[in-house]
Amino acid sequence: MFPCMKLRVLEELLQDVTDFTKPKINLEQYVTPPHLASHMLYTIQTQYGDIKDKSIADLGSGCGALTIGAAVLEAAFVIGFEIDPDAIDIYLDNIGDEDMLNADVICCDVRSIPSRFDKFFDTVIMNPPFGTKHNQGIDMQFLTRAFELSRGAVYSLHKTSTRKHVLKTAKLQGVVGEVIAELRYDLPASYKFHKKSSVDINVDLFRFEMN
Amino acid sequence: MKLLTHNMLTSKCMKGVNIGYPLKIKAVDLKESEVDFNPDFISRIIPKLDWNVLVSAASSIGKNENLPEDLLPEYEKNTEFLKRVHHVLLEVDVVNGELICPESGRKFPINNGIPNMILNEDEV
Ligand SMILES: C[S@@+](CC[C@H](N)C(=O)[O-])C[C@H]1O[C@@H](n2cnc3c(N)ncnc32)[C@H](O)[C@@H]1O
Numbered sequence: 001m002f003p004c005m006k007l008r009v010l011e012e013l014l015q016d017v018t019d020f021t022k023p024k025i026n027l028e029q030y031v032t033p034p035h036l037a038s039h040m041l042y043t044i045q046t047q048y049g050d051i052k053d054k055s056i057a058d059l060g061s062g063c064g065a066l067t068i069g070a071a072v073l074e075a076a077f078v079i080g081f082e083i084d085p086d087a088i089d090i091y092l093d094n095i096g097d098e099d100m101l102n103a104d105v106i107c108c109d110v111r112s113i114p115s116r117f118d119k120f121f122d123t124v125i126m127n128p129p130f131g132t133k134h135n136q137g138i139d140m141q142f143l144t145r146a147f148e149l150s151r152g153a154v155y156s157l158h159k160t161s162t163r164k165h166v167l168k169t170a171k172l173q174g175v176v177g178e179v180i181a182e183l184r185y186d187l188p189a190s191y192k193f194h195k196k197s198s199v200d201i202n203v204d205l206f207r208f209e210m211n
Numbered sequence: 212m213k214l215l216t217h218n219m220l221t222s223k224c225m226k227g228v229n230i231g232y233p234l235k236i237k238a239v240d241l242k243e244s245e246v247d248f249n250p251d252f253i254s255r256i257i258p259k260l261d262w263n264v265l266v267s268a269a270s271s272i273g274k275n276e277n278l279p280e281d282l283l284p285e286y287e288k289n290t291e292f293l294k295r296v297h298h299v300l301l302e303v304d305v306v307n308g309e310l311i312c313p314e315s316g317r318k319f320p321i322n323n324g325i326p327n328m329i330l331n332e333d334e335v
Contacts, residue, residue: 053249053251053252055252055256074247076249076252077215077252077256077301079216083329085325085327085329088325092323092324092325102246102247102301104212104213104215104216104324105324105325106212106216106220106325106326106328107325107326107327107328107329108327108328108329109329112224112328112330112335114219114220114221114223114224114231115223116219116220116221116232117219120219120259
């Protein structure tokens with residue numbers, strides 16, 4: 001077990017992270033809820049020691065739940081990559097005047113992150129767009145780019161219903177992955193065209209090891 | 212935007228741009244702050260940097276901290292040196308300004324510390 005702050009403290013901290021105010025459906029903007037984000041980051045640090053003192057990328061960093069969480073867990077440096085300037089404005093509000101200094105966010109498309117960054121990061125963490133409808137395949141594009149950017153490990157959330165596809169995509173890149181946690185995601189109904197105000201879906205937290 | 216991030220950014224994705232590196236910095240506002248010093252991390256990150264680009268970027272915004280033109284041998288044992296590199300890489304922030312593509316002259320704005328590298332459709 002690697003050193004880490006208490007799970008409860010981390011979750012409380014992440015509860016203060018403001019969500020997307022006007023989520024853009026086409027970018028699949030939904031926050032990683034505090035409960036989920038804290039469990040994810042806590043597991044990555046305590047089980048694998050992949051956050052503290054590491055350089056970390058957060059792909060599709062949005063309002064910063066994972067970027068802020070990783071910085072709080074004493075990453076050596078975090079870079080968030082996010083395409084939407086409005087989401088980044090919320091991130092800036094979220095960090096406020098706090099001493100959240102070991103992170104940078106770059107406004108860019110994950111698909112055009114410069115190749116100078118290849119193998120630059122020890123760890124990539126992400127909650128990528130699921131790649132629904134008009135966005136098909138974006139989840140796998142995020143994953144493939146993550147494999148190139150990381151020289152240690154990649155952690156990523158995917159719908160359990162796509163598990164086989166995720167593992168196959170990884171295998172094609174010569175990367176071995178495993179599901180390290182099965183979680184429930186309370187997705188706002190807008191993303192499911194559902195009558196209920198929200199709907200639970202099952203998601204897998206994957207860990208991929210780079211070699 | 213920290214100089215560590217600047218060292219990695221390019222405008223190569225643009226149509227007609229070959230290398231797009233290094234991006235020139237026009238700094239309007241700078242901020243300096245204190246970040247925990249992690250000598251192992253700094254030693255690990257140095258080989259991934261373009262050292263000359265770091266030195267000239269730091270000089271161009273007046274924060275050179277007497278970094279030598281050539282990387283010192285055995286720098287990983289030199290705590291005083293690593294501290295200066297740490298300061299330049301992580302404690303200096305370009306809050307407002309621009310990054311400028313060396314080939315096309317395209318300007319990428321930096322607002323509130325965030326470089327905006329998004330390209331228009333006709334630029335890719
Ligand atoms: C599911 S949200 C996760 C947000 C945040 N990481 C979190 O955990 O709360 C996915 C994020 O990816 C961003 N995104 C979608 N497509 C992108 C792209 N091509 N490049 C960069 N970011 C993108 C969206 O704007 C959104 O913020």
